[in-house]
Amino acid sequence: MEGNKELIKLAIWTVVIGGLFAFAWWRGWIKRISTYAEETREELRKCTWPSKNELKGSTVVIIIASLVLGFMIVAADFLITLAVTRFMMIL
Numbered sequence: 001m002e003g004n005k006e007l008i009k010l011a012i013w014t015v016v017i018g019g020l021f022a023f024a025w026w027r028g029w030i031k032r033i034s035t036y037a038e039e040t041r042e043e044l045r046k047c048t049w050p051s052k053n054e055l056k057g058s059t060v061v062i063i064i065a066s067l068v069l070g071f072m073i074v075a076a077d078f079l080i081t082l083a084v085t086r087f088m089m090i091l
Helices: 002-027 027-045 052-090
Strands: none
Touching: 002 027
16 A cells, blocks of 8 residues: 555656746756757857866965955954943043
């Protein structure tokens, strides 16, 4: 009995997914997705990709820039907090 329920569920899902696929085909969405994928592939062939060494260098630059920016934000936050605290003590 349990096996029959699973088969019925499978059949229902197959009909639903098949129906959605048929609807998408009828509306032309499948063709548009296919065209989009082909055009994207063509554009990616035109790209120049960085070498492994260029990629490593760029990664190091981004990590260093992130650390410097993080330090600057922490320093600015500390100075603003210090200034506000001193200002509040004066009042």
